[in-house]
Amino acid sequence: MKIAPSILSADFARLGEEVGRVHGEADLLHVDVMDGHFVPNLTIGPPVVASLRPQTDLFLDCHLMVDNPAVLLDDFAKAGADRCIVHVELGDPRPLFDRMRALGMGVGLVLNPPTPVDDVLPFLDDIDLLLVMSVNPGWGGQSFIPEVLDKVRVVRKEIDARGLPVEIEIDGGIKAATAPLAAEAGCDILVAGSAVFHADDPAAAAREIRDAAWPDR
Ligand code: DX5
Numbered sequence: 445m446k447i448a449p450s451i452l453s454a455d456f457a458r459l460g461e462e463v464g465r466v467h468g469e470a471d472l473l474h475v476d477v478m479d480g481h482f483v484p485n486l487t488i489g490p491p492v493v494a495s496l497r498p499q500t501d502l503f504l505d506c507h508l509m510v511d512n513p514a515v516l517l518d519d520f521a522k523a524g525a526d527r528c529i530v531h532v533e534l535g536d537p538r539p540l541f542d543r544m545r546a547l548g549m550g551v552g553l554v555l556n557p558p559t560p561v562d563d564v565l566p567f568l569d570d571i572d573l574l575l576v577m578s579v580n581p582g583w584g585g586q587s588f589i590p591e592v593l594d595k596v597r598v599v600r601k602e603i604d605a606r607g608l609p610v611e612i613e614i615d616g617g618i619k620a621a622t623a624p625l626a627a628e629a630g631c632d633i634l635v636a637g638s639a640v641f642h643a644d645d646p647a648a649a650a651r652e653i654r655d656a657a658w659p660d661r
């Protein structure tokens with residue numbers, strides 16, 4: 445039951461300050477890395493993670509929307525990333541998992557809305573986190589795609605049946621109105637970008653999402 449603000453919607457010119465505004469309500473930080481190829485948008489990379497690292501004790505989770513994550517993993521580890529999340533659409537992720545483990549990072553795997561859930565099931569034993577995209581990646585502020593919740597339910601059942609220590613995260617269009625749907629389907633971690641950083645009070649917005657998702661916590 446965790447909230448992961450996505451810094452994609454923060455003011456990049458004041459990133460340290462922006463992150464400070466969610467301390468106390470954020471359980472981890474979600475860092476959206478886009479290369480202009482895997483997705484059309486272009487964002488940030490290891491140098492920004494390195495600048496952020498001394499500004500916060502929060503777990504830095506790097507969502508790699510890039511064509512060639514293999515060439516970036518060492519730099520992300522050096523920059524202080526705690527985990528990298530790679531897309532299953534790129535092909536066999538096992539060599540990437542091995543490199544992440546060797547570098548001491550956590551291992552995440554992510555699937556896009558059109559990608560079938562069967563594509564990730566063979567890897568559940570090898571990962572710490574399964575991220576289900578609830579928008580097509582590229583930009584913040586898009587609308588939640590409720591159909592992906594069926595995939596969350598399948599993965600939840602599989603993880604529980606096999607007793608695996610894998611967390612399920614969801615990313616895209618999460619706000620107070622959609623958070624309860626994601627929580628009910630079995631998500632452990634909610635990523636929220638625009639709903640948090642475009643709010644006047646980002647910490648209050650994160651708390652509102654948490655309270656909506658898990659009212660009995
Ligand atoms: C989308 C990114 C998301 C994005 C979510 O490509 O992967 O992490 O920041 O933004 P919101 O919460 O605004 O949909």
Ligand code: ZN
Pocket residue numbers: 450474475476507615635
């Ligand atoms: Zn993301």
